Amino acid sequence: MSLFSRYLIRHLFLGFSAAAGLLLPLFTTFNLIGELDDVNPDGYRWTQAVTVVLMTLPRTLIDLGPFIALLGGIVGLGQLSKSGELTAIRSTGCSIFKIAIVTLSAGVMLIVALGVIDEWIASPMQQQALQIKTRYNNHDTAGNILWARRGNEFVTVKSLDAHHQPEGIELFYYRADHSLQRYIYARTATISDNGAWRLEGVNQKEWTNGKEITETKESVMWSPLFAGMSLEELTLPGSSFSVKQLGHYISYLKRTGQPSLEFTLALWLKLGHPLLILAMILLAIPFTFSAPRAPGVGSRLAVGVIVGLLTYVCDQIIVNLGLLYSLNAQLITLGPPILLLAVALILVYRFDRQP
Known part of the structure; x- marks a missing residue:
């Protein structure tokens, strides 16, 4: 130079x-x-x-x-x-x-x-x-802050508690004709070290042959749909992500058929x-x-x-x-x-x- x-x-x-x-x-x-x-x-x-x-x-x-x-x-x-x-x-x-x-x-x-x-x-x-x-x-938490899809399975999370654990989890399972097959609501969930969720305070409804079956359980294990990012990160706007995070999350959204x-x-x-x-x-x-x-x-x-x-x-x-x-x-x-x-x-x- x-x-x-x-x-x-x-x-x-x-x-x-x-x-x-x-x-x-x-x-x-x-x-x-x-x-x-x-x-x-x-x-x-x-x-x-x-x-x-x-x-x-x-x-x-x-x-x-x-x-x-x-x-x-x-x-x-x-x-x-x-x-x-x-x-x-x-x-x-x-x-x-x-x-x-x-x-x-x-x-x-x-x-x-x-x-x-x-x-x-x-x-x-x-x-x-x-x-x-x-x-x-966190007084302003109107609306579900997280949602994801895997095939005919949809999940929404209402909020995260002070320890970043999900609260107000809803699971929707649809049939091929888009009719609702099963609905699960969990009051809270605990995320284990291997990434699995233990849903707690579970209410489940299932519709079979025109009949509604309601069931209540203390806990249910569930394999999450969310990408390999923390839940707190997923609640943030895309403008705050790094290029690496954006690339990873976009690949996940496309793979699961989400916008x-x-x-x-x-x-x-x-x-x-x-x-x-x-x-x-x-x-x-x-x-x-x-x-x-x-x-x-x-x-x-x-x-x-x-x-x-x-x-x-x-x-x-x-x-x-x-x-x-x-x-x-x-x-x-x-x-x-x-x-x-x-x-x-x-x-x-x-x-x-x-x-």
Whole structure:
């Protein structure tokens, strides 16, 4: 790597740090305000809310990656442009295209760093934070939190107790003609070390030849349907899963014939995130060279914020429409970043061709 490349990458990472230092406290404050709205005197207190916000800081950093790339690129390149260093660099024969290549190299380094944080730091910490919130905010447990299917067998779990053991388990067994053959309700269940469930407080109903047979048992052993993940993890949103967890859970959902679009979207959003970061950092090139004699970077940052917000809003609209209408996950998650990257490359090419 040449001296010029190292110098440019160093300034870009200074810009990334400045952007993160500005955006992270701002969005953390917004997150804290949102968490404080959920505080109640009977469980979820402000100390837990602060803990949850602090534990989700890495996730906030990951989500802000495209904004950090764009604004950090504008700051880093803008300072070099303001001091005349970019002009001096170009006078040595260095083209805008080469500057863009070095900028993309810095973007790849940023992506690798954020990817490591996402997979091994942000995802586990976010899951722990959500589990803390659920534990202290368990007054709001409307609806069955878990369900699964194996052939004609369906199961729902109402809630988890303080020791993460299932409560309110319902089993439904259907015939080939979709009529209900057997129904089992268990008050609680204990999960053994080998993964088997001991259902306790069991009420069973079975319909045979038009007759209903009711039976009550103290306990029944049952082989669970759920994937090889903890029940607490399965109650969490797909956005909090790591790529490895998403891949494992999607395979399980497909194998058991359950809907997997939500988690497939979450997986492809994670895989498409690097493309969006590359597109955003590349957009910093047109911002820098469109007004190279501008006295400061404030106006460029303002426009950059607008572009970043519009990109985020459009991306969220497309993803939610895709989930609503069950569109192709790869198309709706990779399409917008690829389109934006193509636009950025075209702009870089046009500026590079200018005299």
